[in-house]
Amino acid sequence: MKIKQYKKYEDVPKEYKWNLEAILQNKTLEEALEDYSELFKKRILVKDSKYNNIENYLEDVKLSEELTMLEFKISNYISNNLNTEVTSSKWLSYEQKWQHLNSELSKEMGSESNRFFKHIDKMKIWKDDPRLKTYKILIENSIEDFKHKLSDEVEEYIIKTSIGYPSPSQIFEILTDSELDYGFVKDSKGKKIKLTRANRLKLLKSEDKEVRKNTYLNYSKAYLNHKSSLSSTLYQHFNSLVTEAKVRKFDSTVAMLTHEDRISDQNLKYLFEQVSKKSYVIGKYRKFHKLFYEAKFKEKYNKWDSLRELVNVKSEYTVEEAKDLVSKALLPFGKEYSDVINKAMNESWIDFMCVNSKRSGAYSIGGSYGLDKKYILMNFNGDLSSVETLAHELGHSMHSYFSDTRQNLVQSQYPIFLAEIASIFNESMLFDYMLKNSDNDSLKFKILDTMISGFIGTVWRQIEWANYEYDLYKTIEEGQPANNWDSISKIYFNNQKKYSTKQSKKEPKYNETDLYGAIFVPHYYYGFYVYKYAIGQLCASYFFEKYKQEGVNYLNKYINNFLSAGCSDYPLEILKNVGIDLNDESFYNYGFNYLEGLIDEWIKLGKKLFTKK
16 A cells, blocks of 8 residues: 655645635635734834833733734744645745735834833833733743843844844755765665765665665765864854853853743753763663664674664555544543544644645644644655654644633743643554554564654753753853864763763773764754753653553643643743652653663563564
8 A cells, every 4th residue: 555645736635635714714815914914003003102001001912912813824824825835836925925014014013122121110010910910921031031131222233133144054954955975875786876864864774784884984974074164163153152141141051042941050950960870771772772683684783773674564554544543542631632633633634645745744833822723734654653743743733722722822822842742642642552452563563663762862862962062052151172173072972971871881982983963963053952852752751651650530630730731831830730840850760761661562572573582
């Protein structure tokens, strides 16, 4: 069975397409744009007078909410239509029109922050008015930001000149997509294969050892050939943020980058310490992975062999089979959760199929407040990962559903810090259901390996990278060398040692070929946030373990106290309300006990499949 790739979007059956017309509720897009412009201009008229008294301010708050909900509708309508036909001149034109409209209106509106800061003494009093209760956190955040504000002239200069600033992330993407020559990979028969960023992982899974080896070596060599330019780009990016943090009087650069979520230095250091301390669990997995590899393939295991499949399972699913699996797996969440899942699957929330002109990947929409459907885009190809993706994206949509229906607009917009938890928890429920309902040991081994690899990649690897970023910021702040490959790679190497999965006391050797990770991660060139993915996985593992211990009653607590909380409090307070304390070792024990349980089951199956013991 092969899932069809459609040439044209109009050829996709209606039941596998989303219905975006429901967004505008019987209005045309032109009418919606006109309404938006009129509402925005109403806000512009009162941009100064709203601060005359709290009644005026409350009136503007209502206008702002109305405008935001309309913005969500228009933005989702245009972007989602465009994502189904990325070359459509119609939707590209509307995208440009929408951007231009916002740009012009924003110019008329001017800096709301400057107006807020001008009236900050009033806002310090107004924030405690019961009528602004739902806005209290937002107002407090803005008051806190005032401590780090520069003069109006300087802030305006920064805004106006920012368009001319170099973009480290764009430089990185251009270099690695267009400038780096990854060369050709030779297979065991001498045939050449062009290596790219796009096909690297596929080639590392090849059955041909020469392909895997040459892919690994060529890829690292390509980065190392540009190590000086990439090191310099990374340093300039980090140094600019270090400079900004000092100018804005933050305690540190990391403090500036985490203050919005109220994550402290102590939280981060403890996170690093706990993951580092528990790295030995991953060593257990790697030890048996090597053993199983050598038992199956009768050859020595090398570092470029880690992605080669140990089992080849033909696990193919239709959309209907995937829907059935996911809906059954999520039944324990209760009636409301299951009813909404079935609505999503059968009432045109999801755009399932692969189409030539469609955006790649998958997502659940943001800005969904006021929309009945929490839309999902997929590119369903029939493999196990597509089923996993369906469960994952439905997790996001369910988080949005419960936040939107239980909170007001302002308090429904949960932050990125909390955004991955529900989706990963859904994955765990799916895989748990599949493991219980399969008698195919190879499939079960593959599922367990997927779960283990996911945890390692999301927690251990992301925290190793986050700790490296943290150390690099500190090094630059202290005025220590960090502006060249030699110094950056040594910082990376010393950080690597903290996350060693080997319990050997033997000191590892510095090997440049294995250190290109110091410069090759795209996230480095954006901002400091990969630690959030790790926290998401650890929280999801905690919830899953608590569910296994306490049963379905715990899922009610999860829905009522987490999914429904939105951003009604700071992220750490929302987590504390469901028993999670990032400074408590028991929280990390839940996550790594979950991982170790998966590894033990995987080892048991592996011995049965490969060593016959």
